[in-house]
Amino acid sequence: MSVMGPAKCPISGAASSTGSCPASRSASRMGPRGCAFSGFSQSSAQALYGAPQGPDAPQILQARETKTLVHLLLPTAPPKEKTAALTLKTVDSLTPSPDSVLAAALGSPARRVLQRAETVGPTTGWRDGYLSSTHGFCPPDPSASPIALAMSPGRVWSDLCNRMPGLVGRGKIREAILQLPMVSGGPETIPDSALWAATVCLGILASVYRYEERNDGTEGIVVGSGNVDRNMFLNAAGDAEDEELETKGIPRNIAIPLRAVCTRMGRPLPHLTQYDVSIYNFKLRDQTSVYPYPQRAENMDLRWPVFNDRAEAMFLLCMAEVHGAFTSGVELVVRCQEAIMEKDNEALLEHLVALKMIVDQLGPIFHKISVNPSSGELFANPVEWGQRYAKFSAPLSNRVPALSGLALPLFQLLDAFMGRQKYDTFLGLEALHLRAWLPLNHRAFITAVEKFYPMPEYVKSTNDSRLHGVLEGLVESYMGERGFMGTHRYKVYGFLEVVAKTGRTETNGGAGSADSEGRPWEEVHKTLSDSMIERLEPYRKNITLKPHEMRGCFEECRFRGKVTAREWIDTDEDRNTAKVSIGINDSGVTFGPGDRLTIMPLNSLSEAGKVADALGLVERLDEALRLGNGSASDWKRFRTHLSGIEGRDVQITVRDVLRRGKLQPMTKEMVMKVHILLRGSSSTLLKLLSSEEWPVVASLGDILGVAKKEVDEVVWEAAFGNQDLDWLSKLIPVEVPRTYSISSFEKGLLPDVIELTVSRAEHRLSPLLTGGKEVIRAGISSGFLNPRPSFEQAEYGADEDVLIGISRPLNFALPISPAAPVVMFAGGSGIAPFRSFWRARISGGAIGRNILFLGIQSRKKFSYEDELRDAVAYDGLELHTAFSRDRKALIYDPSTRTLVEADREPRYLDTTILEQGSMVTDLVMSTKQGGLGGYLYICGSVSVYETVIAGITRAIYKHRTGSKSAADDIIATAFAERRFMLDIFMTPQAMSFKQPVISVSQLARHTGHRDGSKTWIGVHGSVYDITDFLPIHPGGSLIVQASAGLDASKTFDDLAHTSNPEVMSLLSKYFIGHLAPKPAFSAPELGSLYDGWYDYLRTCVESITTLSFEVKSICKDTHIWFSGGLLNMGGVRKFYQFQSRLIQNGFSTLFGSKLQELFVKLTFTLVDTRGRSEGVLPDVMGRISRAGSSVAAGKAKKEIAAVGELVCASTTAQTFEKGLMGYARGICEADVRFLEGVREEICHGMDAFELIQSMKSSTLEKQRLFKLAGFLMSILERIAVRLEGFYNEIGEMSMYHPEMESNPARARWAVVRRRVRDGSFFVLARDVELDGQHSESLDFDQQLEMLSQPYEIQQRHQRATKRQSISFESIMAQATRDFQPREQRIEDFPSPPKRLAEAHAARANINNTQQSSYDQLQDSKAANRISQFMQSNLKAIRRLSRITTDQINSFTPQHAIAAPIYGAPSGSIKQIQYSSPAFRQRAESSPSKPPTQPLPPLPTHEKSQSISHQPGLWPGVQHKKKASLPKIPTYHTSPVAASQASSATSTASPSPLRYDSLSRNPSSASSDSSQGGERRVPRGGGRDRSLARMTMTSQASDTVSEMRFTNHINMLPQERYAAGPSRESSVDRGRMGRVRQEDGEGGLSRKGSLRGLDRAMEALRGAR
């Protein structure tokens, strides 16, 4: 509709008769950015969705407005029925009400708001908020305000923002801010047109100042006085005490103008908003790239990034993009309101469909944020985001709005438009709060849409099924599980899992929710799903399930359709594949290319009939069922669902259950139900139950038919003869829907038909039921949609109604650009979605190539031949075929555009792909790699996928790369760039139980964190090796790796993967075995120990995987270490925070309460099983505490503190550039190696459980328990030794290696200067003399190394490691103290913040080095468990220990009850006082190395028999006297220890214990002055949620220095694991009755049965 004038914008096509730029709104020829014409006029987006275009839009709208009121309100004469009954009293009702007249006279409220905004906005710098018909919520020109700012004195702010990433990288941003001149924010300096930009700049500067203050190198470990430079920034610009919270502490030169500009913007308190940093903070890369809209993430950069990393950019740009996509949405919403005012249903329909098209895009836009490291610019690293941007984005105070997506105007508008009624959930309340802070235009617009002519109400009142359907589609598209909300939720889940595990303490959405489980990402998932339900409620009443639980269920099928045709598409006489048409006339269903249909299939009449016949239900088919509780609740939900769709109250009848229930194949659960009902009297069922593969190919009708002949009539009657049919709905569950790719493409507004390409699945009926005869059965759904032609009429009723739904896969859509080449690989019916692709591309005039590779068995099965030939002839398609069982080939001839018949060897698709290898390679390679950047799609079964990938890999290898792995990388890049997409047709395969059994420890060892190692995961009892799957996982590899080595069932369920057939079928390709279940221990103590140990292993594995995320980014990401060729403080800061966190918290989840829990329980078990408490136990906890406060640990901390000092001293840092990075790499490697060692130890313990369980049953329970506990205890001790070794190792490392640096002299000088400054230079000089070292003979570094070591460290290598032991009484007394409640303990754990802003602010205050909230909760739960354990074993502890009555009495049941409340254990958290010299000496000894010798083996079964219950014995003490005991294996922590071990003779009695509690930070406990007076800086109000940790000083003497084990146990035989436990049928074969003689298909061909079946089928044919 654009007017063709003399001047026309070459980009947008918009024209202006005046010759002025259509986007500038002034009389200037120049566009807002100086171009002659603008590409911003959005013509393509407007055209796409039917909103008025460019400069003509106002005229068009005005034309609409000129309608007369009569035209609007009284267009037709009232019908007679309406007038007839009216009297004088009532006749006035014929005329419109005053309200309506006024409303019509004024126009639609939304239009009024829009027009006002458009009129006033351009003259006031849009300070009321950007809002226009042509640009929606986006600024008409994103550069206009920044240009205005740059032309004002405020330019100083934007100039500084332009330098920001570089300055942040140097650690110099605060200095730069302080140097800014004071520029006022008043109108005399900052014009209105520059206000937005000024607000954004100043808001960012204030926030970054705060961020820097909190992350300046003092947030982690600080030793001594620290860097004097740190304080130079504090209050440098005046303390601003007079200021309010938002600008407190922020330099006045930005605080004052910030307040001024915010006030002018109508913000009562100064703050930065989410839309400031996203929608109003981008610049376009290519302004001519306007299709379908310019603001695409790939076409934008942040104007003022803070860190300049892609995680920051992707989040913000995607938010900008959703608003860019929505530019015409604002106009469409207004038009909907106008259509409702005018009661114009056709117009409303048109606008709603257009709006749905836009909303459909929101999910895929959000999905662009990729967690896949090889996805180039789309990669948003969660670790980076969590530790940097998430911290930066904290609000200026906790009373101003948080930076949250809820504040974005688009979502507020959609909520209002879709009639959201409830805002009661946490996020609901937050949304309302944030709405109150929106710019006034936005608030007015949203209110106009919400309060006037509400769309959902109107649609409901119309009875127009098309409108209902489109609204339903819109609901799903915005708030549904597969729509925007669902996509957002899943993205957040995966992202936050990584973020939360890598040390972030809080989460955005999780704030305010009860974080009871301690897994914040799961909490966020719940919070988001609550708010989804709240939104859905007006549409779906009584929602009882979480949204993800509805995936893969009938709930997804919300429309009705009819099978209207089944057609041949090839020459196969069996019609194995058919085109099936589903009529959807007037349903309002819309779909696009790549969309899928979900359908609830109906059982064939014969299958339903068999069941009816066997159960005697033929006469009762129309009887309504009383749906009770239990499994019938599915049917109840189904009834509600059906009633909702049909708009009336519907009953579930017997017929419904038989036609819509799951009758085939038989799961073990279903067979078991029948078996139990028949009291085990059917021998065939017994045989079936021992099957090795489940489910069994058979139907319920089959097994009932056979069983009926075997079972006594009385039993049968008792099972099924009941008048009450309650059992029926419990026996037969509701069928699950099937998915089909849509094969049709419709250009019109609403399609009438959906076409599918369905290939019939066929299975061989279980031979147990056929007496060995081969009987083939069709799959339920494919058999229903495409039955064998001869069955069609007989088996299914005509025109049967089916429930259907539409879903849009996130990863299977045509490229936006019509010029992009598309390559489709199809196997068999995999051609289904591609038919819609080529049709859409050809009819849309796409200029890019369309290439189809099609693999089928034979010429006979070549489908859609005519259509394909036409498409080829039209030059719309290049077709390459592969027939696997036919020599009659079809070859594509590009010159004649025909398919030529030829004789050729049969082949698979990979051969054809290889033949076209060069072309395929170019298409797979990205444009950056010099390729064509084609969009590739694979569709078909899993084996088709494998063949295609094999072909492509070979092609790339042949044509481009030197290795297969390089070829794999090219493919992985295509996947990561979202150019490679899959549509895998699956039918879940039967699971064989013959596969190997994989132990939990084997699984745990495969975390894949090392390059080239394997990644395994466990899901619902199966183990998968997903190493090869990682690069192609659509959600990115990090997310999957977060579950590596673990049982990921819960995550799978949460993400609805388990109910996603596509995921499960793809996964089946990677299946490697069954996960060993928990052994069935007869002693509950064993079971409980197992659970504790398993949990500990899980924690360790999680620690390894998530630690490796950070380690990888520290060690491999050059971006974090360098920016602009200079050392980036981002890297230094990150490493400092990361390592501080580890050391300060001492790997808290592994060495905190969880370990103590195991230790206490094992101690108790050992003593309890012996019945006495004499002897000593290893002082595991004491050893761990001492390791954390050892000299080595102190030295390591000092070094890390020195790294912190460099955070704000970039010049010095650059002097040590190489040393610093080398140090980071070395220490990170040590971290990982250490955790690997710990995991290995725990895995040994895990294996011991299985071994113990397999011991001869004659072994006494107590004996087993004792042996196991002893073994596990030895492992705990080894773990403690490893910790000591770890500290020793990292204590040796240093970043000062001047010889490595590019300028060694300067580096040396920097060291000396530092030493001189902190005074250590002189101290060290004295030490040199004392030691009599010849310093001249050593080089400078050696001197430093030597000198910097305290005397004790030099000595410690000469001392032996001594076994540190402790008595039972001491351990229990300590545990009693540690886990007794403290008064007012709840106050220690502030309740979770109530508001989002509070949460964000709290998060930013907590420094990065504190324990994550996840870790804290893990700890507190463990503390809770210990407390309960102590309580429940109180009597035994009393009996066994010699704890004084006073001590033991102090532990009461109340303690146990009180302890769980946020779990902080024990009395006051005191500073430990290691005062005695004896203690110090011990603490500083132990130069432990990780244990290297193999673990002491568990006993062989035989030997174990001979071990008597030794009274009062603990390893290493009494058994020395027992000559009869087997030889005790030992391991030594050092050679000296070994020598001393031989001299160890007796156990010294423990020295009196000091029951000092230790704070969470073991190092903080030490007041050892030799460590430079280490201090923890209580910055940012960090909550001390510390758990008191047990610390014990043990006896002073030389107790045994070797580890001894009472139980001589041989190593675990390896074969066990390979073979796995034999899985015998649980069915007692001996009880099997005689199988009766059967004939045919399980005896069903008997005449009598057939007659009954005919009758049943006949009855079923009857109408509902």
Ligand SMILES: Cc1cc2nc3c(=O)[nH]c(=O)nc-3n(C[C@H](O)[C@H](O)[C@H](O)COP(=O)(O)OP(=O)(O)OC[C@H]3O[C@@H](n4cnc5c(N)ncnc54)[C@H](O)[C@@H]3O)c2cc1C
């Ligand atoms: C994304 C996708 C697209 C597909 N597109 C097509 C297509 O265009 N054309 C085509 O012919 N086939 C397609 N399929 C396969 C189709 O969904 C069915 O799996 C197939 O028709 C066999 O179903 P059936 O009922 O006949 O098999 P049955 O043998 O009756 O089913 C076997 C077992 O698998 C389970 N099962 C089968 N399918 C599903 C499912 N979708 N969800 C959950 N459980 C299931 C059944 O409950 C049963 O336990 C597609 C599958 C997927 C996942």
